Amino acid sequence: QLQLQESGPRLVKPSETLSLTCSVSGGSIRTTDYYWGWIRQSPGKGLEWIGSIYYSGSTSYNPSLRSRVTISVDTSKSQFSLKLSSVTAADTAVYYCATGARAPGYYYGMDVWGQGTTVTVSS
Amino acid sequence: IMLTQSPGPLSLSPGEGATLSCRTNQTTSNSYLAWYQQKPGQAPRLLIYGASRRAAGIPDRFSASGSGTDFILTISRVEPEDFAVYYCQHCESTSLMYTFGQGTKLEIK
Numbered sequence: 001q002l003q004l005q006e007s008g009p010r011l012v013k014p015s016e017t018l019s020l021t022c023s024v025s026g027g028s029i030r031t032t033d034y035y036w037g038w039i040r041q042s043p044g045k046g047l048e049w050i051g052s053i054y055y056s057g058s059t060s061y062n063p064s065l066r067s068r069v070t071i072s073v074d075t076s077k078s079q080f081s082l083k084l085s086s087v088t089a090a091d092t093a094v095y096y097c098a099t100g101a102r103a104p105g106y107y108y109g110m111d112v113w114g115q116g117t118t119v120t121v122s123s
Numbered sequence: 124i125m126l127t128q129s130p131g132p133l134s135l136s137p138g139e140g141a142t143l144s145c146r147t148n149q150t151t152s153n154s155y156l157a158w159y160q161q162k163p164g165q166a167p168r169l170l171i172y173g174a175s176r177r178a179a180g181i182p183d184r185f186s187a188s189g190s191g192t193d194f195i196l197t198i199s200r201v202e203p204e205d206f207a208v209y210y211c212q213h214c215e216s217t218s219l220m221y222t223f224g225q226g227t228k229l230e231i232k
Contacts, residue, residue, distance in 0.1 A: 037221070039167075047159075047167065047210055049221040060219040096166055107214040109157035109172035111179070116166050 002027040002034075004097050004114035012091075012121050018084040022097030022114060029078045031055055035102045036080045037110065038071060040093040048093075053080055054102070087121045094118050124149050124213050126224035134232040141198040143227045145211030150191050155214040158187055158196045161226075162207045170209075171196065198229075206231050 008020035022036070029036070037052035051061040053071045061069050070083040084091060095117055098110040125148045135141055145156070153174035159167040169178040171187040174194055184199040198205055211224040 035219075039223075046208075046226045047161075047212075047223040049212075049223060052219065052221070054219075062220070098166075100169075105154060105216070107155045107157065107172060107216075109169045109178065109212070110159075110167075111169040111172075113166035113168075 002099060002112045004099065004112055006095060006097050006114045006117040008117065008119070010117065010119060012087055012119060013123050014088055014121055015086055018082070018087050018091060018119055018121070020082045020095055020097075020117065020119070021079050022081070024078045024080070024099075029055070029073065029080065030075050033101055034099050036071075036073065037098050038082045039096045039098055039110075040091075041096070041116075042090070042093045045093075050082065050084075050095075089121050092119065092121045124151060124215060124222055126211055126213055126222055128209075128211060128224035128227045130227065132228045132230050134230050135201050136232045137203050138200050141196075141201050141205075141229055143196040143198075143209050143229070145189070145194040145196070145224050147192045147194075147213060151213060152216065153190055155216055156189070156194050157212045157214075159210045159212060160205075160207045161210065167210065201229070203231075205229060 003026045005023045012018045032055045038050040051071045053059045068085045073080045097114045100110040101108040127146045129144045156174040158171040161167040187196045208226045208228045210226045
C-alpha cells in the first residue's frame with residue numbers, strides 16, 4: 001500500500017525558497033497510473049491545492065501560485081519535491097503531499113496523503 | 124471553477140442525519156467531484172469520488188449524489204467520530220487543476 005512522507009525545513013525566512021520532499025513507499029513512483037500532488041492548509045483555514053505532477057513530467061499549478069512554484073520528480077529516489085520561492089508569512093501552513101489514481105476521463109480523488117508538515121515563514 | 128459549500132457550521136446530535144451541499148459555478152461532470160473528511164490534526168481522508176462512489180473502507184452511512192452544479196454529501200446517522208470538517212473538491216479534466224470548497228464543519232449540538 002502506498003505511503004507518503006513529507007520532509008524538509010520547518011522554518012523558512014521571508015523571501016527565501018521553501019523546499020519540501022515527499023518520499024513514496026509501498027509502491028512505484030514510476031507509473032502513469034498515479035499523479036503526485038501538494039496541498040497546503042494555512043492555520044485555521046481550508047485546503048489549498050498547490051500543484052501536481054505526472055510520471056511524464058507534466059505539471060499543473062494553482063494559478064495563484066504558479067509564478068513561484070516548481071514541482072519535480074526524482075524517480076531514482078522515489079520522491080517528488082516542492083519548491084516555493086519568495087515566501088512570506090502568508091505561506092505559513094501545513095503542507096501535505098498526496099496521490100491518487102488517474103485515468104482518462106475520470107477522477108479517483110486523492111486517496112493517499114502524507115501526515116503533513118508544518119512550515120513557518122519567519123525571520 | 125469555484126466551489127461553495129453550505130451550510131456554515133452544521134450542528135447536530137449523534138444519530139441525526141446530515142446533509143452537506145457543494146455547489147459549483149459551472150456545470151461539471153460527476154466524474155470529477157470528490158468529498159473529504161478532515162479531523163483536527165489529521166490529513167484529509169477521501170470519502171467519495173466520482174460524485175457518488177465511496178472510497179475503500181468508508182462506511183455505508185456516507186453517501187453522495189448530485190449532477191451539474193449541485194452535489195450533496197449525506198450521512199445517514201451521524202456517529203460521534205463523524206464530527207469533522209468536510210470538503211468537496213473538483214478536478215478540471217482538461218487542465219488537471221484542482222479546487223477545494225471552503226469546507227463545512229459538522230459539530231456536536
